[in-house]
Amino acid sequence: MAAVATAPRESPPGPSPGAGEGAECLFVVLGAGFTALSHPLLYVKLLVQVGHEPLPPTIGRNLLGRKVFYLPGFFTYARHIVEVDGKMGLFRGLTPRIVSSTLSTVTRGSAKRAFPLQDMEHVSNKDDLKTSLRKVVKETTHEMMIQCVSRVVSHPLHGIIRSAQETSLNLFLFFFRGLIPHILGDVVFLWCCNLLAHFINTYAVDDNFSQASVIRSYTKFVMGIAVSMLTYPFLLVGDLMAVNNCGLRAGLPPYLPVFASWVQCWRHLSAQGPSRGVRGGLLSFRRSPTPMNGLFLATQLVTLKVKKKKS
Template identity: 65%
Template sequence: MIPPCPAFGVLWLPADSALVFSYPARHIVEVDGKRGLFRGLTPRLVSSTLSTITRGSVKKAFPLEDMEHVSNKDDVKTSLRKVVKETSHEMMMQCMSRVVSHPLHVISMRCMVQFVGREVKYNGVLSAIGRILKEEGILGFFVGLVPHILGDVIFLWCCNLLAHFINTYAVDDNVSAKAAGFLCFQIAVSMLTYPFLLVGDLMAVNNCGLRAGLPPYAPAFTSWIHCWRHLSAQGQLFRGSSLLFRRAPIPAACFPID
């Protein structure tokens, strides 16, 4: 038995490889068999494929050869202007690929959370598309899109600008040191933008007819901002963000964790 450690309004459960990694997978295998570990895989693969194709199409329509690249000979203002231009181009590709692939991401998320309520509402990509169209209309494919795009855009701009400033102003010209510094900043930025991804995924399954998206498992949110405020009030905007710790609401302290 591992006693939970209360901190900052949530429970931080000590990292244990068997607890953090083996238990969830083992539980799924016990209930659904090994096949249960691959729920939502097909729409996820289709989503990734659509994203890659879209990015390639945008890159062909707006080739990088037509853009100015940052050079060591550029002054500060010129190099910054080029970074902004390149990042804007990347942002356009990322946003378009996200819009195109998001419907399949929604289907993938719903296929996975069916495990909670033991439902079989979403069995395949085509049947899921038909069901969402029938029950929610075209907008049902884009629930949770806004926070995902915001997270992508913030992450992209922060990383590119940080990389530019590290390369421009870092005193140490050691490439390894710069790479290590950028990696640390990238991890920090990913933590900063994690709540956007969490809210987007929660909205994708909220109030869609699955038990995992309905009370008592989750409130029926009216918008992603409502979801954000609820998680913020509960201190759970970063739940699931760490591989080393698990977080649970304070009431869970009443129950031992084996």
């Protein structure tokens, strides 16, 4: 933290410059550990996003009790990966993901030190709405710049996870496929989340309420969950463009058309309807988008009855 005292006086004991670097190193280590623990979930999600469905849908019931077809959930998918590739199969691509996470954390820390945000006094009174809104805009702009720099620096590591087999492509540009929708998703997420949290805390939470500070501390977290559902299509398009026409079977026809730009990919997904749950938005209760005929339905019902008799 920058020193604010102007007169020579005895400073209270506080963290030394080296302590800040030690805290950042600890944060990097903890981030790497969390990345390792969450990698199987993200790996399954990526396979679901690109449309890799090795297991057939099964019959289930919706909230109304009607029979519908569900695609395999996370645990079923993960169990299939273990059966095919072993337990280590769930950790494919872990090393570049850890490097990407570490690089992103270090870049954010360096950018914050290089471009520090000037502190503004805390304002929560409705009478100072303009001042508080200006504070939110300033903080969000600063956060957006840091996030964009971090995204640009760490994005090429997404290309290491996949296979660069097309010699006709410029490798430099190849590693930046899907960067634009990812950045747009980050920007939309930051602005929507921060502005919504600000207006809710300003108009919906009364300062006279005893738990106002507690509620305000959770508002941004809740808004983040809600806004992430809104910005998920940007993440989906970015991930699909990352594997599109790169040599992987999942990124080539008939599994995925070859797109000239991320806008074309967006339009293709929009034409398919609300497929967010199928494409990784949900990892459980994924409705099958393929209409099933009566013969297939009858076959699945017979199979279920046979399994019940055997059990």
